[in-house]
Amino acid sequence: MSFRRDGHLACLSGSPSLDRRAFLALAASALLPRLASAAQPRIAIIDWGLLETALAIGVVPAAATELRQFARIAVEPAIPASVVDLGLRGSPNYELLRMLAPDLILISGFYEYQRPSLERIAPVLALPIYEAGRPPYPLAQSSLLALGERTGRGADADRYAAETGAELEERRLALRRFASRPAFLISLGDARHFRAFGADSMPGDVLARLGITNAWHDDTSYSAAAPVGIEALARVPEASIIVLAPLPAEVSRGLPDNALWNALPAVREGRVAVLEPVNHFGGLPSARRFARLLADAVAREPNHG
């Protein structure tokens, strides 16, 4: 009886022929969310993109990695206090993980090298979001749906994917004027260099989905390209510049005095937007966050567009 493992199946097939048992199951899942979550596997999540994806569809993992840093860099969603911090993403604490004894461990391709160790604790599910040379949005979406399937939250996943699509469409309309120019999408590591987000990064992919031409055409790898000197931003003088925080202290100090930065047309004409931090390797929640932050920033600044 598949609907018992996945109470939302009944919801999807919510036809006039809804039988009594299915109705009861639906009622139970609606009235007793605890019961539904008790049926859910206890999950440990190594990858941040999957962490935010899981939380977005109401799956609260038992454990995840680097939660302190997550709060600073990815910012949202807030992590429930019940989630145990497993330590660094690159070297999660296997002993602690073993003591927590999860039913399922989620990783992405980044952490494939940890698979042999993780499989000793629980079955490992790898859901890819980032693969070199491929736009991540479709991958993130299929990972979201697969996660929903696996955790019995298929309907939530479907809904979230649909909402995300709708929200991006809404933002795209709002950003139409802004989209008349290409834009650089960068992060600043020091006051002299930037890294550009290309089409194979989530913010870069979302940029394209918002109808904005990425002014950076050169190769990037999905972890963002090698650092480039700021003068490269002059190659497309008409472009706007979108900067993803965080800004190191050195940048906040050095950039206002940087003659070249100040000479860039985008800077002179006030076409620079500095956004709050967004998880560089996020899933659909990061995509939404980026689109929202960008739309808000553009709405605040009359010069944009």
Next chain:
Amino acid sequence: MARRIPLPILLWSGLGLFACALFGRKLAVQWSGLQSGEVVDLDRVILVYGLLPRAAVALLAGAALGLSGLLLQRILRNPLAEPSTLGISAGAQLALGLATLYVPSIVERSSTAVAFAGGLVAVALILALTWRRGLEPVSVVLAGMMVALTANAAGAALILANGDYLFSLFIWGGGSLVQQGWDPAIAIGWRLALGLGAAVLLMRPLAILGLDDVAARGLGLSLNASRFLLIALAVWLAATVVAEVGIIGFVGLAAPVLATLSGARSLKQKLVAAPLIGAVLLWLTDGLVQLAAGAGGERVPTGAATALLGGPLLLWLLPRLRLFEWPSLDRPAHTPKRVARPWLRIAVLGAAGIVTLAIALLLGRGLQGWSLASDGEMLADLVAWRLPRVIVAATCGGMLAAAGVVIQRVTSNPLASPEVLGIGAGAGAGLAAVLLFAGSAGLGWQLAGSSTGALVTLTVILVIAARGNLGPERLLFAGIAMNALCSAVLAAVVALGNAQSYRLLGWLTGSTIQATFLEASVAAIGLVLITVPLLVAARWLAILPLGAGTALSVGLSVRLARNTLILIAAFASALAAQFVGPLSFAGLIAPHLARMMGLDRTRPQLAGAVILGALLMMVSDWLSRMLFFPYQLPVGLFASLLGGVYLTLLLGRGVERRG
């Protein structure tokens, strides 16, 4: 009569012209863009605030490093002293990284001051470490290398633990010369001017310091005061360069040496030639880096490129360098009393090892605090996690210690250690190559890559050693050169800032976290395969330190014995480096500790050192798991920090004895 221009001057003018031409080409490309109205303004800005200051910084930083290197080489009477071999650059960079994270306000106020402090600490540490050896060159450079390695490892751990925040360290680490204003050029420029002025004023003490201590004292010179003043000056220049553009290797080393080889005889000539040559070298390298750059950015930061050019240069120079006659590297004068029954002591050590092993396996932290694993299933599971790590750590510690005993005895240099041969860094370069060409290579491929890298490094060193019939010092110098070269390759890969960089950073800091039973068995078999032949060949180890003459008189082929032993030591270090990274001073400390416990004869020292090395790494591994639970730090970092503390203690005793 028209005098002929000397060849070296022609050569350097030629190279200078070439650098000029590269710069001219860059300028021409920039001017050709001047067409439409708005762009003209921007292009002028790029020219005035981008291209011109970059050329100026290349010239000034090159000159500053050349001068800094000249001063250091002169004062320390050490042809290999320079900001990067002495760990000054690494220390300055680590200080900047730490300050950026924990006290950003200081970095905002004066990054140069922070870098200067870091460089001073590094150099003070090195001088302190080698003081009682009379600042003898090999020891100074080895100590410098240790400081640099430790600082780099600590920096890598900082990046790992703080993720994206420290991506600027990637750039600093590589030394990018990209400029967008004149501030760095001005900052380096006035310090260079001051430095040159001070060097000219201090010419007389500087000239005398190049002689030996007795002569200098006889000439009424306050030896140490002028020494420290000039060292501080050199550190100040180097730290400024680090603060403004990052670590730029080898210019400080190559410029003074090339000045000498180009015929600069007097100190006055060298003071002119070294900065000039440094300026040309860096400008030329930067021109080539820009030439090779695609639209997507520069493939290699200039600072790493200098090391790629400088490493081979150093290897080539090695047989041509005139090393000062230095009192031979004898064992420290004091030898602890040899114990009557060494094997009893070793048995006690072994028992301590077993107790440590038990604690490492059983005592741990969980969500509810400390716990001694005792109930059946959980115990079995936890031990299944802990055992491979502990075995890998212990056996690698043992292998490094065995390698350390061998290297210290073969080279008669108590400061030698396996890391110094550059084999660990060579393994890293091999690993980097595998990761670059196949991002998701499995363990087998990674092992193959790192073994190949280690073997190639070893072969190069042995070939060079065999060709020049190098003595112990030059062999170590060759190791240092290879180490620097491989580290530069690693730095260049890390500077790419992609997923492979992260894996390499993890390896660099030395992590046993992914250890499996397979790895544990490989390491354990390796330890046995390495230790047993050494115990059998103990006679060689006993005779070689007595000198070639003694060895020949007892019918020992010095070259065969030495090369075999070095080969074994190299394999031991390579295998250990694969599992615990290139860094851990187990190979340095364990042989010392064994000797201090009175285990002086070859076999007892070897056995004792292996156990002590294993102990050290087990303790490091346990600490790395427990201190910041659930966050785990790399074991190599802990081991090297313990090593640093030990070295400092060693020094303290030495001073006391003299005083």
